[in-house]
Amino acid sequence: MRTTLGLIILGIFSYAAWAIFIFFAQSHLIYYPEIDREIVNTRGQLSMRYESIVLTTSDQEKLHGWFVPAAKETTATILFLHGNAGNISHRMGYLSIFHQLGYNTFIVDYRGYGNSSGIPTEEGTYQDALTAWNYLIKNKTTPDSHIVLFGESLGGSIAAWLASKSNPGALVLASTFTSIPDIAADLYPLLPVRLMARFHYSTSEYLQSVTCPVIVAHSPEDEIVPFKHAQALFDKAPSPKQFIMLQGKHNDSFFAEQDAWVHPLSQFIHTNLSIDRFNN
Helix, strand or coil, rough: HHHHHHHHHHHHHHHHHHHHHHHHHHHHHHCEEEEECCCCCCEEECCCCCCCEECCCCCCCCCEEEEECCCCCCCCCCEECCCCCCHHHHHHHHHEEEEECCCEEEECCCCCCCCCCCCCCCHHHHHHHHHHHHHHHHHHHCCCEEEEEEEECCCHHHHHHHHHCCCCCEEEECCCCCCCCHHHHHCCCCCCCCCCCCCCHHHHHCCCCCCCCEEECCCCCCCCCCCCHHHHHHHHCCCCCEEEEECCCCHHHHHCHHHHCCHHHHHHHHHHHHHHHCCC
């Protein structure tokens, strides 16, 4: 009896300790700015011209980014919002693809990532994305309808938030989750994570206020963000919308089979960000 009672008490304490750890470690479970924080590549290695940009947010954080202009005049600019690990220099593959497609690209590190100052927070990442958006609108005089918000993983939720507050030409949700509480429930089914969540990134909720065309791209083989999240996001997205089926794991699905998404993305942008639409 004592042994059984002892095991029960040990189990209760272990469960409580686990729950307490998850509650207080949420920031460290969401953001990984320390992974390869050093900028490791330059755009020159891929024969692309670029501008190194430093932006100042409303709360005085310094954000570092690259603006990579298209080789010739274009009608589309990609505002790329990356995932929760690494920095802008780890997205060279995307920059190369967008450059080959003939688009301008602006990519920025959130606060605490790469050469940007500060510590990442949910509200902070939203403000960082808004700062990058305002730079394109004001400094680059880019019409909002010319901007495609491309969000990778966590960046997809940030892009959806920004799209709900602005009027971009299109929104791309790449391997994105419906919300932090939803994906936490998938990862920790035995914990009351929905009650414990201090971060939300409610992509599904933001989509209800989005009015631009939307692409949802996801792989059924994604081992981090279950495929059902993409299906739910697509159901919530306004029309016109398109689903692009990817192949491979979470971190390599956009490069495992590029033809699966590069042409559909280009066609979607061409169709929905037409010159006629820009001039309306």
